[in-house]
Amino acid sequence: MAEAEALVAEDVRRQYGDVVALDGVSLSIPEGEVFGLVGPNGAGKTTLVRALTGTTRCDGTVRVLGVPPADVDDARVGLLPQSFHPADRLTARELVTYYAGLYDESRSVTAVLDDVGLSEDADTWYEKLSGGQQRRACVGTALVNDPDVLFLDEPTTGIDPAGRRSLWRLIDDLAAGGTTVLLTSHSMAEVERLADRVGLLRDGRLVAVGSPESLIAEHGGDSRLVVDAAPPADREALAAALDTEVTEHGGRLEVRDVALADVGDVVSRLEAAGVDVESFAWSEPDLSDVYLRLTGESFVPTDGDGRPGVESEVEG
C-alpha cells in the first residue's frame, strides 16, 4: 500500500519582483519522513517552507496532510521560522506556556522544556539566554501541540555542538514517533546525519532528491587521498608505482579511488616513488561532492555557524 503523503508541492513558483525564489519545485514527502532541504544562501529554502506552510503566496499546488495549507488543522502542524524574535522579558517557560495556550490541547510545558534541554534555565529571561538556548526555546514553541508535521527552518543555526547534537537526538526521537519533519540547513553534514531524504536546492530549483547514501553513490564520485607534497620529477615512475593517475591541485597530490584500508600501502608506494609525504588526508565523497558534480559550484559544508562541517578525514 502506498504511504500517505504528508507534504506535496507541484510546480511551485514564487517570484519577488525580478527575483525568482522558487522556479518550479515539485516534491512529495511521505508521512513519517525526515526531509532535509539544503542549499546555499538565497537558494529558496525559506521560501519553500513558507509556501508549504501557506505563509507566502505561490503559484502551483501545495498540499499539507492532503489539503491546501490554509485548510489544514493548525493543531497538526508545527513551525519554527528562520527569523523568530520573542519578547526579551519572557522566561523560556513563559514563552512555551504562551504558545501552549494557543491550542485546545497541548503537551506539558515542563516536558517540552525538557525535550529542548532547557529545564534548568526555564525561568531565565529570554534576553539572558545564550543564542543557542534562545534557539532551543524557539524550537520548543513548535513542539507544544505535538504536531504531525514539523517545519524547522535552520533549527541549529547559532547552537553550539553539544546543543546541536541534543537537538539532532530530539529530531531522531520525533521521527521515531512518526512525526514528519521538513528541516532546512546550510550544513550538508547535518542533513546527511538526520534526513531520510535530502533535497539539494539551488537558484529556486531542486537539483537532486534522494537518500544521502543513494545521492552519494550515484553522484559523489570516488574517495580520495590528498597528499601534501610536491610531485617528484619522474611523474611516469609515480604513475607506474601506483598503477593509477595522480593529479596535482594547488601544490598537493590527489589520488582517487583509494579504499581506507589501502591508505597506508598507497602512502608507502608514494614514498618509495620519491614523494616526500608531509601529511595526508583521506576523504569519502559526501553531499558536498554531489552538489559540486551536479551544479559545478562548490558548497563548503558548514555546521550552521559558518564553520567547516564534519568530514571523514584521516590525518597523516
Ligand SMILES: Nc1ncnc2c1ncn2[C@@H]1O[C@H](COP(=O)(O)OP(=O)(O)OP(=O)(O)O)[C@@H](O)[C@H]1O
Ligand atoms: N520577502 C522577500 N522580498 C524580496 N525578496 C525575497 C523575499 N524573501 C526572499 N527573497 C529572495 O528570494 C531568494 C530566496 O530567498 P530564501 O530566503 O528563500 O533563500 P534561503 O535558501 O532560505 O536563504 P538563506 O539560507 O540565506 O536563508 C533570495 O534571492 C531572496 O533575496
